[in-house]
Amino acid sequence: MSTQAKPRQVKLRDVAQAAGVAVGTVSRVLNANPTVTEAVRRKVQAAIDDLGYEMDVVAQSLRGGTTKMVACAIRDFDIPQFATYIKEAERIFRENGYTLLLSSTTNQPDVEMALLRAFERRRVDGIMMTISDEGHAGVARALAEAGVPVLLIDRDHIGTLDRVTVDHFGGARAATQHLLGLGHRRIAMLVGDLKAFPSRSRVEGFRAACAAAGVAIDPGLLRERVLDQEDAFRETMALLSLPDAPTAFFVAAMDTLGGSLRALRALGREVGRDVALVAGSDSDLAELYSPGVTAIRWNLAEMGRHAATMLLERMRGEAPATSRALKLPTTLVIRQSCQAVTAGNRD
Amino acid sequence: MSTQAKPRQVKLRDVAQAAGVAVGTVSRVLNANPTVTEAVRRKVQAAIDDLGYEMDVVAQSLRGGTTKMVACAIRDFDIPQFATYIKEAERIFRENGYTLLLSSTTNQPDVEMALLRAFERRRVDGIMMTISDEGHAGVARALAEAGVPVLLIDRDHIGTLDRVTVDHFGGARAATQHLLGLGHRRIAMLVGDLKAFPSRSRVEGFRAACAAAGVAIDPGLLRERVLDQEDAFRETMALLSLPDAPTAFFVAAMDTLGGSLRALRALGREVGRDVALVAGSDSDLAELYSPGVTAIRWNLAEMGRHAATMLLERMRGEAPATSRALKLPTTLVIRQSCQAVTAGNRD
DNA sequence: GATCAATTATGAACCGGTTCACCGCAGTTT
DNA sequence: AAACTGCGGTGAACCGGTTCATAATTGATC
Numbered sequence: 001m002s003t004q005a006k007p008r009q010v011k012l013r014d015v016a017q018a019a020g021v022a023v024g025t026v027s028r029v030l031n032a033n034p035t036v037t038e039a040v041r042r043k044v045q046a047a048i049d050d051l052g053y054e055m056d057v058v059a060q061s062l063r064g065g066t067t068k069m070v071a072c073a074i075r076d077f078d079i080p081q082f083a084t085y086i087k088e089a090e091r092i093f094r095e096n097g098y099t100l101l102l103s104s105t106t107n108q109p110d111v112e113m114a115l116l117r118a119f120e121r122r123r124v125d126g127i128m129m130t131i132s133d134e135g136h137a138g139v140a141r142a143l144a145e146a147g148v149p150v151l152l153i154d155r156d157h158i159g160t161l162d163r164v165t166v167d168h169f170g171g172a173r174a175a176t177q178h179l180l181g182l183g184h185r186r187i188a189m190l191v192g193d194l195k196a197f198p199s200r201s202r203v204e205g206f207r208a209a210c211a212a213a214g215v216a217i218d219p220g221l222l223r224e225r226v227l228d229q230e231d232a233f234r235e236t237m238a239l240l241s242l243p244d245a246p247t248a249f250f251v252a253a254m255d256t257l258g259g260s261l262r263a264l265r266a267l268g269r270e271v272g273r274d275v276a277l278v279a280g281s282d283s284d285l286a287e288l289y290s291p292g293v294t295a296i297r298w299n300l301a302e303m304g305r306h307a308a309t310m311l312l313e314r315m316r317g318e319a320p321a322t323s324r325a326l327k328l329p330t331t332l333v334i335r336q337s338c339q340a341v342t343a344g345n346r347d
Numbered sequence: 348m349s350t351q352a353k354p355r356q357v358k359l360r361d362v363a364q365a366a367g368v369a370v371g372t373v374s375r376v377l378n379a380n381p382t383v384t385e386a387v388r389r390k391v392q393a394a395i396d397d398l399g400y401e402m403d404v405v406a407q408s409l410r411g412g413t414t415k416m417v418a419c420a421i422r423d424f425d426i427p428q429f430a431t432y433i434k435e436a437e438r439i440f441r442e443n444g445y446t447l448l449l450s451s452t453t454n455q456p457d458v459e460m461a462l463l464r465a466f467e468r469r470r471v472d473g474i475m476m477t478i479s480d481e482g483h484a485g486v487a488r489a490l491a492e493a494g495v496p497v498l499l500i501d502r503d504h505i506g507t508l509d510r511v512t513v514d515h516f517g518g519a520r521a522a523t524q525h526l527l528g529l530g531h532r533r534i535a536m537l538v539g540d541l542k543a544f545p546s547r548s549r550v551e552g553f554r555a556a557c558a559a560a561g562v563a564i565d566p567g568l569l570r571e572r573v574l575d576q577e578d579a580f581r582e583t584m585a586l587l588s589l590p591d592a593p594t595a596f597f598v599a600a601m602d603t604l605g606g607s608l609r610a611l612r613a614l615g616r617e618v619g620r621d622v623a624l625v626a627g628s629d630s631d632l633a634e635l636y637s638p639g640v641t642a643i644r645w646n647l648a649e650m651g652r653h654a655a656t657m658l659l660e661r662m663r664g665e666a667p668a669t670s671r672a673l674k675l676p677t678t679l680v681i682r683q684s685c686q687a688v689t690a691g692n693r694d
Numbered sequence: 695g696a697t698c699a700a701t702t703a704t705g706a707a708c709c710g711g712t713t714c715a716c717c718g719c720a721g722t723t724t
Numbered sequence: 725a726a727a728c729t730g731c732g733g734t735g736a737a738c739c740g741g742t743t744c745a746t747a748a749t750t751g752a753t754c
Binding site: 358359360370371373374375377378402403404405406407408409410411 | 709710711712713714
Binding site: 011012013023024026027028030031055056057058059060061062063064 | 739740741742743744
């Protein structure tokens with residue numbers, strides 16, 4: 001019978017008084033401690049329902065040392081792929097009683113370090129994050145000193161941290177092989193920052209495919225530090241203006257396809273006829289563009305699920321002492337954006 | 348001189364002991380209390396730096412009653428538009444020392460109520476959320492009892508809560524007028540759940556434009572509860588199969604354009620030739636599709652900024668007692684997806 | 695009926711900060 | 725020299741739970 005009219009704030013002590021028991025007993029009821037009689041349990045539960053008692057998680061955290069909060073810090077979470085990942089992870093955490101705490105790192109080591117300190121002060125139980133530079137000593141130390149399990153998202157081995165990664169190497173190699181197989185020799189590649197795993201792997205995959213085919217890479221066609229659509233637009237424009245322009249574009253950086261497509265349109269080049277195009281990540285845009293854009297795909301929801309599950313296991317101490325790494329496979333979704341080079345634009 | 352080697356966990360009491368002062372004094376130094384001598388302040392600061400002391404926010408929150416956490420609960424945050432909004436809001440909060448706590452409501456009143464209770468237990472300082480049904484009594488009561496400022500995201504008036512909204516009415520009316528002006532009379536409309544403000548306003552805008560033009564609405568062409576791309580695909584397929592199929596589609600629901608485009612492609616209908624098309628929200632896909640899809644646009648980053656700022660002011664008690672509402676304007680971005688009806692498909 | 699063991703409830707200490715009534719001490723005042 | 729100010733620092737209470745040593749109760753045994 002709930003008759004509460006939102007009195008100030010009901011505390012455990014109030015419940016104890018109402019039920020005529022000690023505060024410790026109410027706590028034991030709340031925590032389903034087996035050393036409590038059914039009669040007492042019922043009496044206390046009645047008082048709880050009657051007063052509309054809600055536990056104060058802050059107080060609980062202070063004493064217990066565990067906050068049931070997980071932090072997620074990601075480069076930039078309005079990248080649709082990341083959003084899908086986080087959404088799945090949040091679902092898993094929520095279903096397991098954990099609350100997600102979200103921050104953008106804006107890809108800056110200083111922010112990453114500051115966030116790690118802030119998470120520590122908040123006593124989160126676990127952290128899931130991307131970092132901008134695996135070689136940054138300050139960030140590496142901050143990670144090592146975190147004091148709670150950290151899971152790296154799509155990043156290289158650091159210390160003994162768990163990781164979920166994507167087989168960007170395989171994806172990029174397959175994409176490059178596809179272009180090479182169609183006769184392309186001057187392939188432009190747009191990637192993000194080589195200080196981080198994904199871009200590094202993509203370039204390695206690209207190089208591996210070229211090397212296997214005996215094709216030399218023109219360093220002028222490899223553009224790095226392409227982080228957003230504006231960057232992609234600019235670099236694509238520049239590449240198209242080269243005297244010896246590429247016949248194919250591998251737009252490998254995350255969520256940058258739009259920028260390249262705008263540049264191609266601005267200069268009147270038609271995808272699939274004037275230039276070939278492969279996107280480094282799949283999207284509605286890649287699928288529905290005319291012609292459909294060949295793209296590298298992997299399961300982001302599954303990635304989020306696995307990441308959350310791995311971190312939960314680690315936080316519960318159920319994980320083995322060794323660090324674990326999960327590598328998600330990629331597939332190349334072939335659409336109509338790549339065609340064999342015509343005589344006109346062959347070297 | 349920081350020489351810490353990560354000893355267990357440095358507490359305020361340790362700092363006090365190292366500096367040879369009382370714990371209260373250290374606290375006063377940390378909180379920049381003016382009643383502390385420069386000499387003592389310096390001595391304490393040295394001890395803090397030396398020990399690498401980090402404040403425990405949980406303990407601070409327990410005593411202070413404020414957690415510096417803001418919760419954001421949104422229908423489904425892998426909708427790109429919401430991600431942009433949240434990203435901006437998070438930036439503002441972070442810059443002001445607040446941490447964002449994020450959850451999906453999955454558009455279910457039960458989850459919304461559970462989340463509000465969870466936020467209360469966590470003692471968040473403010474809440475920003477969408478709700479699935481403004482008429483739901485349980486949710487309304489939970490909102491009223493929240494005990495902390497709540498800001499509604501793109502929702503109708505509930506109690507005296509602050510709100511940021513979008514002029515969906517104006518946007519939908521403009522879109523409809525555009526289609527009517529081109530001669531379309533059988534216009535299909537796909538919207539989300541009418542229990543929530545955005546879809547309701549869109550339908551009202553649609554009706555207003557039709558009424559002003561003296562055009563009767565065929566109820567069979569108004570499809571509601573279109574929440575994702577699968578729904579949009581199904582409804583678009585169904586509408587195209589009608590004996591008297593619509594000549595124009597107003598795909599008003601958020602992030603559902605892809606579903607409709609897939610259906611059109613599946614049935615071999617070409618946008619801008621066989622059917623006209625308007626999207627209820629703008630995106631890369633709408634802009635870069637061939638032909639470009641006319642769409643309703645508004646500034647999501649600005650919306651996030653305003654929302655965060657309004658909530659911050661409310662939390663600090665700087666806001667007026669009356670509830671505030673901000674309505675963002677929409678513009679219709681006209682592209683090539685709509686054309687005059689040809690003789691063949693005119694009623 | 696007394697003794698012992700097992701079970702259940704108690705309440706005080708504790709988590710790590712913040713706050714505030716109070717105290718010591720130096721500088722004025724009479 | 726006694727009394728008065730007032731600044732600066734102290735330390736204990738407090739926030740709201742959890743935990744555990746201890747007490748009380750019950751039940752079984754002799």
